[in-house]
Amino acid sequence: MERLLITGISGGLGRLLARRLAGEYEIHGVDRVPWEGAPREITFHNADLRSRRIEDVFRRERPDAVAHLGFVRHDFDPELRHDVNVVGTKRLLEYCARYEVKRLVILSSSYVYGALAENPFYMDEDTALNVSRHYPEIRDLAEVDTLATAFLWRYPEIATAILRPVNTLGYFAHSSIGSYLRLPYVPTVFGFDPMMQFIHEEDVAEAFVRALERGARGVFNVVGPGAVPLSVAIRETGGTSVPLPETVARRALDRLFRFGLFPVPADAVDFVKFPCTIDGRRFHEATEFRPLFTLEETLLSVRR
Amino acid sequence: MARAPTQSKQLTSSRAASRPGRTPPARTAFRNVRTTPAAEESSDLLASVEQILSWLGSETLQRAPRFLRDLEAECREKIARAPMELNSYGYDPWGFNTDTACRSMVVTSLIYRYYFRAQTTGIANLPAGRMLLIGNHAGQIALDAAMIATACALEAEPPRIVRGMGEYWLPRLPLLNVAMVRTGSVVGTPKNCVDLLEHGEAVIAFPEGIRGMNKSFTERYRLQEFGYGFMRLALQTDTPIVPVAVIGSEEQAISLGNFKPLARLLSMPAFPLVLNFFPLPTRYHIIFGEPLRFSGDWNDEDRLIGEKVEEVKQSIRTMIDEGLAKRRSIFF
Numbered sequence: 001m002e003r004l005l006i007t008g009i010s011g012g013l014g015r016l017l018a019r020r021l022a023g024e025y026e027i028h029g030v031d032r033v034p035w036e037g038a039p040r041e042i043t044f045h046n047a048d049l050r051s052r053r054i055e056d057v058f059r060r061e062r063p064d065a066v067a068h069l070g071f072v073r074h075d076f077d078p079e080l081r082h083d084v085n086v087v088g089t090k091r092l093l094e095y096c097a098r099y100e101v102k103r104l105v106i107l108s109s110s111y112v113y114g115a116l117a118e119n120p121f122y123m124d125e126d127t128a129l130n131v132s133r134h135y136p137e138i139r140d141l142a143e144v145d146t147l148a149t150a151f152l153w154r155y156p157e158i159a160t161a162i163l164r165p166v167n168t169l170g171y172f173a174h175s176s177i178g179s180y181l182r183l184p185y186v187p188t189v190f191g192f193d194p195m196m197q198f199i200h201e202e203d204v205a206e207a208f209v210r211a212l213e214r215g216a217r218g219v220f221n222v223v224g225p226g227a228v229p230l231s232v233a234i235r236e237t238g239g240t241s242v243p244l245p246e247t248v249a250r251r252a253l254d255r256l257f258r259f260g261l262f263p264v265p266a267d268a269v270d271f272v273k274f275p276c277t278i279d280g281r282r283f284h285e286a287t288e289f290r291p292l293f294t295l296e297e298t299l300l301s302v303r304r
Numbered sequence: 305m306a307r308a309p310t311q312s313k314q315l316t317s318s319r320a321a322s323r324p325g326r327t328p329p330a331r332t333a334f335r336n337v338r339t340t341p342a343a344e345e346s347s348d349l350l351a352s353v354e355q356i357l358s359w360l361g362s363e364t365l366q367r368a369p370r371f372l373r374d375l376e377a378e379c380r381e382k383i384a385r386a387p388m389e390l391n392s393y394g395y396d397p398w399g400f401n402t403d404t405a406c407r408s409m410v411v412t413s414l415i416y417r418y419y420f421r422a423q424t425t426g427i428a429n430l431p432a433g434r435m436l437l438i439g440n441h442a443g444q445i446a447l448d449a450a451m452i453a454t455a456c457a458l459e460a461e462p463p464r465i466v467r468g469m470g471e472y473w474l475p476r477l478p479l480l481n482v483a484m485v486r487t488g489s490v491v492g493t494p495k496n497c498v499d500l501l502e503h504g505e506a507v508i509a510f511p512e513g514i515r516g517m518n519k520s521f522t523e524r525y526r527l528q529e530f531g532y533g534f535m536r537l538a539l540q541t542d543t544p545i546v547p548v549a550v551i552g553s554e555e556q557a558i559s560l561g562n563f564k565p566l567a568r569l570l571s572m573p574a575f576p577l578v579l580n581f582f583p584l585p586t587r588y589h590i591i592f593g594e595p596l597r598f599s600g601d602w603n604d605e606d607r608l609i610g611e612k613v614e615e616v617k618q619s620i621r622t623m624i625d626e627g628l629a630k631r632r633s634i635f636f
Contacts, residue, residue, distance in 0.1 A: 117475040120495035121398045191478020195399045195485070226391045229399065229482075246478075274475065277397075279499075295391060 001026045004212070005063035007049060007092065008070030009042070010035040012172030013107070016205040017067060018042055021212075028061050030054060030070065049088030058099040065103040065212055066096055071144070073176065078137050085140040086147070093151045096158065103159045105211045107204075108145040110166045110197070110221065110278050111138065115270040121195065122279035125164075125219045135267040149219060159215040163207055165222040166278060169302045170201030176264045180272075181237045181302050187253060187262075190243040193231045194275040199224030200293035200301060210287040223280030225295040230272055236296075238304040246273075372410075379409040382463040389503060398500070399485035400465065408487050409457060415447070416454040420552060422588035424455045429592045430464060430546060434501045436538050437466065437508040438616055439548035440527055440624065441516035444557040444576050447583060448550045449508055453488075455590050456506065464506045469497060471573075494537060501541040508548075509534045511613070518574035520561045524554035525624055530617050532609045539602035539612075544595035547616055549623035551591070555634050556583040586634050591623045 002025050008014045009029030018027055019039065027042045029035065030049070038044055043061075047053040049070050070092075072084045089106075096104050113123050114130030132142040145162060152160040167177040177198075180186065199222065207222045234241045244252065246269075254266035264271075283289050293301075383402050394402050416422045439452060453466035468484075469492030475481040490496045492509075500507050510516060511530035519528060538545050558579040567575035596619065598612050 117481075118472050118491050118493060120493045120499065121490065122495070122499045189478075191480075191482065193482045195395070195397070227397055227399075228391070228393050228395055229401075232393055232395070275399075295393065 002064040003061055005066045007068050012174050014069050017208050020205050055095055058095040066101050067208055068106045082140045086143045089144045089147055097155055103215050105161045105208050106148045108162050108164045109141055110164050112142050112145045113276055115274040115276040117274050119275050121277050124279045137265045137267045159217045161211040161216040162219045163222050165204045166197035166199050168201055168204055169198050169298055173201035178302050180264055185242045186234050186239045188241045188243050189249050189273045190245050192273040193229045195227045195277055196230050197223055197227045197277050198298045200298040203291040203293055207289055210289045214287045216286045220283035221278040221280045222283055224291045227277055236299040237302050375413055376410050379406050382457050386463040386465045398490050400488045401486045404486035412450050412454045416451055419585055420588040422451055422590055424459050424590045426592035427459045429594050430460050431544050431595050433504045434543050435506050436543050436545045437548050438545055439550055440620055441510035441512045442554040444578055448553040451588055452548055467500050467505050467507045469509055497537050498541055501543050514573045518562055518576045521558045530613050532613055535609050535613050536602045539600055544597050546595050547593040547619045549591040549620050549627055551627040552586040552588040555586045589627050591627055593619055593623055
């Protein structure tokens with residue numbers, strides 16, 4: 001049986017993926033947070049991605065494949081976020097090259113393209129990573145993606161896949177958009193109602209499985225069953241949208257975020273203002289991936 | 305942290321049970337805010353406001369004259385028959401929505417039939433599948449685009465939804481950006497245009513752009529310089545070009561000229577000195593020409609692309625001249 005190393009295994013997506021692949025691979029998991037009640041066949045290593053102990057795991061276990069999901073996405077400290085995500089990824093990529101990993105799948109995000117007014121509705125993988133242009137607090141997204149892309153071209157012998165899934169919803173995955181839609185009163189920007197694509201967390205796990213199975217190599221957008229306007233998403237998930245004028249929205253959300261009362265940094269307000277929708281054709285062609293959940297089911301998964 | 309799996313599974317099943325028989329409607333089916341139970345238990349502020357508005361709307365509509373009710377039913381039926389890629393919520397990937405489009409189509413149809421009393425010829429020339437409608441642009445406000453779109457939805461068989469290419473600053477304006485997207489227009493990036501055409505949509509473009517729309521009254525029916533972008537997109541996607549001539553739009557506003565310094569000061573694309581604030585009720589004649597098909601390298605040098613553009617321009621010019629010769633009066 002091949003050995004698979006999953007970073008960030010205690011996160012929602014990590015657990016889903018580990019459970020999904022438990023019979024097919026010998027699974028080793030790495031996380032800062034312990035996973036209580038992990039299935040017995042999974043070997044858990046409690047370590048920070050930036051620490052030396054990760055290299056020991058590589059040295060001892062010699063994984064054939066790595067699924068990199070170990071990111072801090074909703075910590076209120078931007079420095080910690082940047083440090084764990086960028087430095088952690090950099091180290092991990094070094095070990096992957098040194099210990100001759102055969103396949104590597106890295107979780108990125110569709111947010112790397114940024115939400116710009118003039119965004120086309122189908123952005124393909126060659127679109128510029130504009131997230132770094134306007135949103136310093138979530139700049140690490142683009143940096144991780146760029147690091148991974150550089151790695152992809154530098155080590156052609158390693159089948160590296162970088163997955164950029166759209167807004168992920170589900171019971172387990174701790175996504176910012178999920179927390180946002182779970183709010184009883186959802187602040188929105190008055191006069192704006194962008195189209196948003198959603199994907200179920202199980203489908204993101206499925207995308208990882210596909211990429212690992214097929215040894216896909218490249219950068220891939222991963223889209224779900226479709227797009228609806230934000231207002232429809234809020235309605236279908238049982239929330240009440242509270243449209244605020246833009247200046248008020250920005251200031252209020254910034255305060256709330258600093259106090260830990262709001263899941264999304266104020267910089268990200270543009271994501272509920274302008275579209276950030278992508279084209280998933282390339283991934284479908286490479287792996288025949290198709291989302292299993294319908295749009296209704298995906299939205300219902302965060303219904304209050 | 306993540307929730308316990310059993311609990312959330314139970315929650316979903318109870319949620320699912322509380323909304324029985326919610327079957328996604330068929331692709332072309334019409335989802336109406338008024339009639340579907342989608343907003344039933346939702347306490348969405350916007351939705352409730354919308355509900356009150358639509359309730360008022362339906363009340364007034366019941367008391368409205370017969371022809372208005374018939375017109376609404378007609379628009380509804382036409383949009384339902386138009387070939388579109390709608391999801392189960394009644395939206396297409398670009399944000400087009402059948403309900404909003406129907407409402408705005410009632411308004412444009414009224415203008416089309418009773419204000420401009422438009423006469424459309426050659427609508428049978430529209431090919432099936434993707435096409436690029438290229439027309440002359442005039443009249444200070446883009447009513448010509450709306451009238452061409454209304455003609456394609458009302459008169460064509462099957463009805464076609466025409467997708468406009470909006471200016472880059474439009475999506476930054478509150479409310480207007482939503483209205484633009486829901487009625488089928490998109491930001492005019494080349495990528496959007498290519499995607500729309502590849503999905504078999506009908507896209508309208510005015511290669512004269514602002515130059516045509518804001519020209520002065522003395523220059524009416526004189527085609528301004530054409531941009532080349534549309535031809536490259538047509539070649540790239542192998543799309544037939546349907547030339548469209550609009551007669552009447554060029555007299556709807558009497559502009560003395562463009563006050564450029566003030567436009568620059570207000571960072572507006574143009575500041576036309578218009579005598580009449582409201583467009584004049586000229587009679588519109590909309591003429592659809594035979595589709596033109598071009599082949600060649602879309603990335604060719606400007607000189608070669610320009611020759612093809614000139615061909616399109618010439619065909620629009622011929623149609624305008626013929627239409628003007630046939631017209632008896634500006635207003636009748």
